[in-house]
Amino acid sequence: MEAIDFKKLLLEERKKSKKRSVKPPCHNDDDPNQSRIDTHHYQDDDATTNDGLSTSPKAAVSADPPLSWQQSTKRKIPTWSYPPGFLSLKAVALKIICDNPPTISYSSTSLLHHPPNDQSSGTNQSSSSSIDPINNSKSNEKQVSPSQALETWLTSIPSGDSGIGEWKTMSFGKRRVCMFVVGQPQETTSPSVQRTSLESSSSLPPPLEELAQELVEQGIFTPETRPNHVLLNEYQPGQGIMPHTDGPAYYSQTATLSLCSPVVMEFTPRQQRQQTMMMGTSNKPMPPLQVLLEPASILVFRDDAYLEYCHGIPMDVWQDTTTDHCLNTSANQTIHRGFRYSLTFRHKKETCFEK
Numbered sequence: 307m308e309a310i311d312f313k314k315l316l317l318e319e320r321k322k323s324k325k326r327s328v329k330p331p332c333h334n335d336d337d338p339n340q341s342r343i344d345t346h347h348y349q350d351d352d353a354t355t356n357d358g359l360s361t362s363p364k365a366a367v368s369a370d371p372p373l374s375w376q377q378s379t380k381r382k383i384p385t386w387s388y389p390p391g392f393l394s395l396k397a398v399a400l401k402i403i404c405d406n407p408p409t410i411s412y413s414s415t416s417l418l419h420h421p422p423n424d425q426s427s428g429t430n431q432s433s434s435s436s437i438d439p440i441n442n443s444k445s446n447e448k449q450v451s452p453s454q455a456l457e458t459w460l461t462s463i464p465s466g467d468s469g470i471g472e473w474k475t476m477s478f479g480k481r482r483v484c485m486f487v488v489g490q491p492q493e494t495t496s497p498s499v500q501r502t503s504l505e506s507s508s509s510l511p512p513p514l515e516e517l518a519q520e521l522v523e524q525g526i527f528t529p530e531t532r533p534n535h536v537l538l539n540e541y542q543p544g545q546g547i548m549p550h551t552d553g554p555a556y557y558s559q560t561a562t563l564s565l566c567s568p569v570v571m572e573f574t575p576r577q578q579r580q581q582t583m584m585m586g587t588s589n590k591p592m593p594p595l596q597v598l599l600e601p602a603s604i605l606v607f608r609d610d611a612y613l614e615y616c617h618g619i620p621m622d623v624w625q626d627t628t629t630d631h632c633l634n635t636s637a638n639q640t641i642h643r644g645f646r647y648s649l650t651f652r653h654k655k656e657t658c659f660e661k
């Protein structure tokens with residue numbers, strides 16, 4: 307199994323956009339993924355969009371010197387001035403929503419509306435029930451919900467060609483992506499030294515670092531598999547992401563925080579997807595498992611769901627309809643898609659960092 311490194315994919319995208327700047331624009335015919343036959347389990351929309359998506363060797367590009375997000379963006383990242391605790395997660399609400407595989411968990415209300423240590427809101431809450439719990443703080447900074455603050459922060463990230471610490475529009479799929487990675491570990495023989503240098507050499511930008519810390523504190527990730535990699539996706543209405551797996555470069559778990567519009571994600575067994583691609587739909591594949599991803603929700607999937615299932619969001623669809631196979635809501639609901647952000651937290655294995 308071979309996985310593409312997102313950094314390499316972004317470099318490939320950069321090369322493609324250089325090529326595009328000297329020739330008339332064309333749709334997707336310059337996209338290697340369009341004609342690519344996957345060597346193992348899926349065809350991604352944009353092998354250029356996902357870190358660790360498996361793909362054929364020909365999509366790999368020669369390695370340029372590694373970049374950290376700080377190096378590539380020269381501190382253009384928007385500031386984050388909210389107090390610690392503002393982005394608290396309500397992990398206690400995270401529930402396993404699937405029997406087979408029992409490795410998909412979801413919480414519709416993961417992002418707390420209140421910083422637990424916000425003195426002013428606590429006081430106001432107890433003194434008057436008529437005060438809007440989100441706007442009851444005196445400080446301007448606190449007069450938005452954590453979701454709104456995060457959305458504003460995401461919107462303020464600059465655009466750029468690298469996709470590392472800046473929004474990059476993918477050539478196929480057209481959605482924008484942005485990646486943050488904690489710095490590469492130093493070469494050393496001692497795993498403990500390696501971990502220390504990984505933590506000290508760099509960190510995620512503040513809101514993402516806080517969320518990563520919360521994911522550990524709430525027991526969703528272990529301290530050893532603390533998220534060191536965050537992929538942001540920005541979807542315009544109708545945009546999606548082709549079925550894919552996130553690949554073996556990561557510890558086999560992802561946690562995705564959704565913001566803005568709801569959407570329905572689909573899980574399909576990898577084997578089935580492979581068969582469908584080879585034989586068409588004649589052998590009646592199982593309908594996909596669905597998960598409704600609501601704003602401020604968190605989806606965690608791991609192990610079998612990570613390794614043996616592809617996940618994706620149907621593309622060019624403006625409304626989703628839930629089926630009997632939807633794991634967290636009833637069938638026959640129409641979900642209108644609008645603008646959406648997702649923040650996917652993963653732990654990239656140390657062995658998979660470029661040296």
Ligand SMILES: O=C(O)CCC(=O)C(=O)O
Binds near residue numbers: 571647648
């Ligand atoms: O947007 C989402 O919820 C999913 C994103 C995803 O699967 C990925 O970036 O690998």
Ligand SMILES: [Fe+2]
Binds near residue numbers: 550551552
């Ligand atoms: Fe993914």
